[in-house]
Amino acid sequence: MWIMSEDGKQILNAEIPERYCLAPKTDVVLVVASYRDDRPAVTIARYADMDEAKQVMGALMSALAGGQACFYMPVSRLFAGENKAHDARQKRRGGS
Numbered sequence: 001m002w003i004m005s006e007d008g009k010q011i012l013n014a015e016i017p018e019r020y021c022l023a024p025k026t027d028v029v030l031v032v033a034s035y036r037d038d039r040p041a042v043t044i045a046r047y048a049d050m051d052e053a054k055q056v057m058g059a060l061m062s063a064l065a066g067g068q069a070c071f072y073m074p075v076s077r078l079f080a081g082e083n084k085a086h087d088a089r090q091k092r093r094g095g096s
Contacts, residue, residue, distance in 0.1 A: 003060075003073065028047060029052070
């Protein structure tokens with residue numbers, strides 16, 4: 001099975017990591033893929049709180065156990081509004 005990260009920048013082969021873990025931080029909860037060798041853990045997604053992260057972990061578990069071909073990590077409700085492009089240029093307001 002293949003897993004697309006929340007931000008759409010990574011695709012992981014779900015058969016390689018040994019386990020998937022929740023890593024609570026001060027402002028977010030990270031979903032990470034942990035390997036058994038010297039490689040560092042890979043962050044797959046970030047969520048607003050532990051409840052939201054546990055729901056996603058349940059969906060990931062169902063996808064892994066159900067034999068799905070791919071799984072897209074859902075976008076967090078906290079970070080869903082970050083898709084807006086910000087323009088650094090100053091907008092002109094009238095005048096000639």
